[in-house]
Amino acid sequence: MLTETTAPAPPAVQVRGLTKSYGELEAVRGIDVQIAPGEVFALLGPNGAGKTTTVEILEGYRQRDGGEVVVLGLDPGRQARALRSRIGIVLQSTGVDRYLTVAETISMYGQYYPHPRDVEEVLSLVGLEEKRDARVLTLSGGQQRRLDVGVALAGDPDLLFLDEPTTGFDPSARREAWEVVKSLAAIGKTVLLTTHYMDEAQHLADRVAVIAAGRIVAEGPPSSLAGRDLVRPRLRFPRPPVAVPEDLGATPVAAGPGTLEIVTETLTGTLYRLTSWAISAGVSLDGLEVLRPTLEDVYLELTGSEPPAAGQDSAAGTRRTRRGRRRSDAASHAEARVGGRGTRR
Amino acid sequence: MSGVDAAPGRSAGGPATSSAPLRRAVVLTLNQVRFVNRAFWRNPASAGFTFAFPLMFLVIFTALLGSGTVHLGARTVKESTYYVAAMAAFAVVTACFTNIAMTTTFQRDQGVLKRLHGTPLPPAVYFLARVLHALLIAVLLVVITSAFGALAYHASVPGGATLGRFVVMLLVGAGAFCALGLAITSFIPNADAAPAVVNLTILPLLFLSGIFIPLGRNAPHWIVGVAKVFPVYHFASGLQAGYLGTSFSWADVGIVAAWGAAGLMVAIRRFSWEPRV
């Protein structure tokens, strides 16, 4: 390894062209990921997308078929032993000894590491102080999951892998788990988490990669994923009884029965012109909406898990291009779909 | 490794214990034994079955058959004394083979093993701690069985030169059955199947080897012949020498040790940290 003095910190995780097959099934088909130290990175994707496969290759549990993987400067395929004292792992499904108490469990796992974190500190990070002397057996599902995170934190790792930390939780347990992940970010840990939930990725992650069928189909901060922020907003309103003026900044188009839509570059100006015209003309615009693609729209579009829709509008064109898409057309894509959805309603 | 040290929270100097890795391994193993022990006693199934069974059988068998005698080679011994030796052997098999096979399968299916494998805990420390703990339990059970036998049935307990050989047989046997317990885990598809597989392998051997019903002078040859292939017979006969004054054979120790070594090799080759799919 080179000695760097002024260069920025090397990435905590660096993956290039990662591939993995199980027999005929290509579970991971060339994934590139880079995670900076201190970053919270979410791998977002539907069932069977290849999230666990990817994460377990990075953890050293599974061997990759191809590609380059460096985690904390080590190759998990060959240096798993050295890597393990520096990472914390929360597996998708896992257990601990059910007859030990919460505090005993954390201290037992902590002693495996060269620099364990103080048990009480771990307990407060994961919010299990009150359960410190309870047997694992008696914990609720959400509490057990927090204990899983606690165990992963016991060795004070630099990097944490959380494979679906909140799947199966009720909404309040999810909120609690989110607080735990946020507290990890606050103490400077690098976190790679996987999830099915858009809101989770949006809430927790600095950066999100959407993975579908073994490929990353979009990547970026949740706010601008797949060019979400670049998609022009649309104004939708009921068709007024009188003609709409021409000088609104964009031409209104019909979007379903009795509804008009304006796609605009200058939202504020268009909105101002539209509403001042409406007031002076005595036209009611009740039901006026400003529409943008949500992260969920983008996700469903990218992963192709949207239920099939009726009609042969622009969404049909969208669907045709769904397979074999590249990341660069994701933005125009999201836009196309949003238009399509509007007309279907 | 500058890239490594650049990460937050990791100061220079490396692990403080790197000067004494052996000492650290010993401390780690002993701590691990402590945790295994706590979990063992709090689990009603493992503590109850392992502990209650041999003592319960001892009482039942001696109550039913305790007045008779057994012919072992040239000697004739009271059945009550016979059962003290037999139940001591049974206790070791339960504490080592059955207990380790069940617990390990369960831990594998629960994902406990996979999680452990994701930590820097050396696998050898994990196994050693499990084996040491099983050994402690086995010795404790043998002591309790012997004391109970001596008090209730005036059974003689190993002493003097016999004691030395007895302890060798006990430790070799306990170690061998631990290794076999780990080995058989790799043939158990899942935790649901564990009791069936474990009992199917060990119960016939216990019967064939005269643990529950003494192999008298007129036991069929084929039974003794089959039993002699497997380690339970030799282990029991080694322990009997200590209690009953029958002749002690180093060949028994050797055969048990060979089974143990074979078990260890299978365990090492086939052991799985993840649930079998």
Ligand SMILES: Nc1ncnc2c1ncn2[C@@H]1O[C@H](COP(=O)(O)OP(=O)(O)OP(=O)(O)O)[C@@H](O)[C@H]1O
């Ligand atoms: N050990 C294995 N043997 C064979 N196929 C496997 C194995 N593990 C995963 N697969 C397959 O590889 C694909 C990707 O699985 P993976 O577990 O990585 O998906 P995932 O994104 O984690 O899904 P989920 O959200 O359901 O956890 C799936 O089709 C799965 O059936």
Ligand SMILES: [Mg+2]
């Ligand atoms: Mg998964």
